[in-house]
Amino acid sequence: MGFxxxxxxxxxxxxxxxxxxxxxIPLIKPLGLPIKPTKPVIDLFTYIDTLxxxxxxxxxxxGFDPSTMPELMPMExxxxxxxxxxxxxVISFGGLYPAYIGMAKMAIDEVSADFPDKKYxxxxxxxxxxxxxxxxxxxxxxxxxxxxxxxxxxxxxxSLPMLRGVKNYSDISLVxxxxxxxxxxxxxxxxxxxxxxxxxxxxxAVSAPAFYAFLQSGQFVGMxxxxxxxxxxxxxxxxxxxxTGRRPATIGMDSQSLAHLLIILLIILGNAGYFIVRxxxxxxxxxxxxx
Amino acid sequence: xxxxxSIWVWMAALLTLMVYSFLYKDNPxxxxxxxxxxxxxxxxxxxxxxxxxxxxxVYEPLFLPxxxxxxxxxxxxxxxxxxxxxxxxSWLIKYPLAFYVGGYAGLRIPLLLQSxxxxxxxxxxxxxxxFTSLMSSINAILIFAGLFATLIYFYFSKKxxxxxxxxxxxxxxxxxxxxxxxxxxTVMARISLLIGRxxxxxxxxxxxx
Numbered sequence: 348m349g350f351x352x353x354x355x356x357x358x359x360x361x362x363x364x365x366x367x368x369x370x371x372i373p374l375i376k377p378l379g380l381p382i383k384p385t386k387p388v389i390d391l392f393t394y395i396d397t398l399x400x401x402x403x404x405x406x407x408x409x410g411f412d413p414s415t416m417p418e419l420m421p422m423e424x425x426x427x428x429x430x431x432x433x434x435x436x437v438i439s440f441g442g443l444y445p446a447y448i449g450m451a452k453m454a455i456d457e458v459s460a461d462f463p464d465k466k467y468x469x470x471x472x473x474x475x476x477x478x479x480x481x482x483x484x485x486x487x488x489x490x491x492x493x494x495x496x497x498x499x500x501x502x503x504x505x506s507l508p509m510l511r512g513v514k515n516y517s518d519i520s521l522v523x524x525x526x527x528x529x530x531x532x533x534x535x536x537x538x539x540x541x542x543x544x545x546x547x548x549x550x551x552a553v554s555a556p557a558f559y560a561f562l563q564s565g566q567f568v569g570m571x572x573x574x575x576x577x578x579x580x581x582x583x584x585x586x587x588x589x590x591t592g593r594r595p596a597t598i599g600m601d602s603q604s605l606a607h608l609l610i611i612l613l614i615i616l617g618n619a620g621y622f623i624v625r626x627x628x629x630x631x632x633x634x635x636x637x638x
Numbered sequence: 639x640x641x642x643x644s645i646w647v648w649m650a651a652l653l654t655l656m657v658y659s660f661l662y663k664d665n666p667x668x669x670x671x672x673x674x675x676x677x678x679x680x681x682x683x684x685x686x687x688x689x690x691x692x693x694x695x696v697y698e699p700l701f702l703p704x705x706x707x708x709x710x711x712x713x714x715x716x717x718x719x720x721x722x723x724x725x726x727x728s729w730l731i732k733y734p735l736a737f738y739v740g741g742y743a744g745l746r747i748p749l750l751l752q753s754x755x756x757x758x759x760x761x762x763x764x765x766x767x768x769f770t771s772l773m774s775s776i777n778a779i780l781i782f783a784g785l786f787a788t789l790i791y792f793y794f795s796k797k798x799x800x801x802x803x804x805x806x807x808x809x810x811x812x813x814x815x816x817x818x819x820x821x822x823x824t825v826m827a828r829i830s831l832l833i834g835r836x837x838x839x840x841x842x843x844x845x846x847x
């Protein structure tokens with residue numbers, strides 16, 4: 348059996364081992380490959396960067412559970428960090444499904460610990476999970492206080508100083524949905540189209556291609572797609588001199604690039620091997636050419 | 639190197655390794671981790687629903703003053719869905735379903751048409767503001783040509799020959815490019831998940847990074 352035939356019958360466990368090696372080594376010995384921010388990320392960053400303490404709040408919606416945490420948690424933390432650095436009031440919303448609230452709590456707790464001068468209720472608030480999905484999004488457009496009643500900790504919305512004067516979407520400068528599912532489509536339909544609020548999206552790489560159409564049409568302000576989007580946002584924060592924390596997305600990008608190179612190599616070798624083996628079999632008369 | 643002393647980090651690390659052991663082959667450790675995950679997910683979801691929904695949205699408004707008796711009607715309507723568990727009373731589910739389907743369709747269809755069709759078609763028009771630079775002009779023409787050719791590909795009431803057939807072929811090229819982009823992004827997503835777990839194992843658990 349020749350090299351190419353053996354290669355085509357390679358046990359997939361060797362591919363797993365190869366991927367593990369190219370992922371682990373750059374995590375221990377970083378290569379420092381450059382990160383170049385793209386337009387969708389710059390657009391979202393610039394939009395938030397133009398806001399300030401006097402602006403209407405930014406609502407950061409947690410739309411992910413632990414299964415997509417590696418991609419989306421760095422985005423959520425970078426967004427929260429950016430808002431708190433600029434002094435923009437932040438409404439952290441625990442999401443439209445029960446599994447998201449734990450992620451939201453983790454994100455706001457970790458980021459707010461780095462900003463001891465920011466006070467809960469005055470600089471940021473945390474709203475819990477409310478069932479109803481589309482009904483919740485529509486209801487926020489009517490009255491936030493009626494929709495939620497209390498914040499995550501049971502404090503009535505009306506008694507939170509930051510939310511005095513914030514009635515509905517008309518008092519919110521931007522909603523960013525950090526989503527591991529199709530929830531940006533709901534925010535697009537029920538919040539942007541119905542009430543005209545600006546929407547930004549931070550999504551998994553799997554979802555990103557579907558949302559480019561809405562970027563092109565101007566329906567989304569900007570988008571962070573996958574770990575790469577998170578790394579680009581961290582890079583923009585660093586370039587401005589803002590505090591970035593540990594930069595988990597940037598740390599992972601070297602591994603991401605090497606793993607992509609390995610996969611591209613395997614695809615090229617796999618295709619080359621297929622054609623070489625087939626040509627050899629034709630020569631030996633195993634396969635007849637189609638007439 | 640500073641290995642974590644937190645029992646929770648150790649538990650998460652061991653469960654991660656148990657799940658990854660499936661890459662070698664199915665084994666009792668993987669199945670144990672899978673069952674723990676299923677039980678935990680269900681318990682977590684039920685607890686969140688109980689304390690964030692049933693208690694503050696149903697129990698407290700009904701049983702604590704000021705009583706909101708009007709809530710009885712939607713609660714009863716919702717409870718009718720449980721009729722599905724009985725052959726005798728399964729017809730009860732038709733009423734809440736009628737409300738749900740009617741309301742949801744009424745809310746969704748106009749907004750869906752507006753945001754997914756009308757706004758997208760508008761954005762594909764070749765208006766003068768799309769030709770402000772060379773790159774934006776190329777993008778606008780590509781989007782228009784892509785939309786046009788792809789729609790022709792999905793038009794099945796005419797034989798594919800001459801110019802129509804050629805346009806459909808161009809449509810296939812655009813569809814393939816879209817599939818390629820989607821596949822590339824999917825690979826990126828899966829690798830990202832692995833990177834996240836490896837960061838947890840190497841940083842939070844072993845303290846190597």
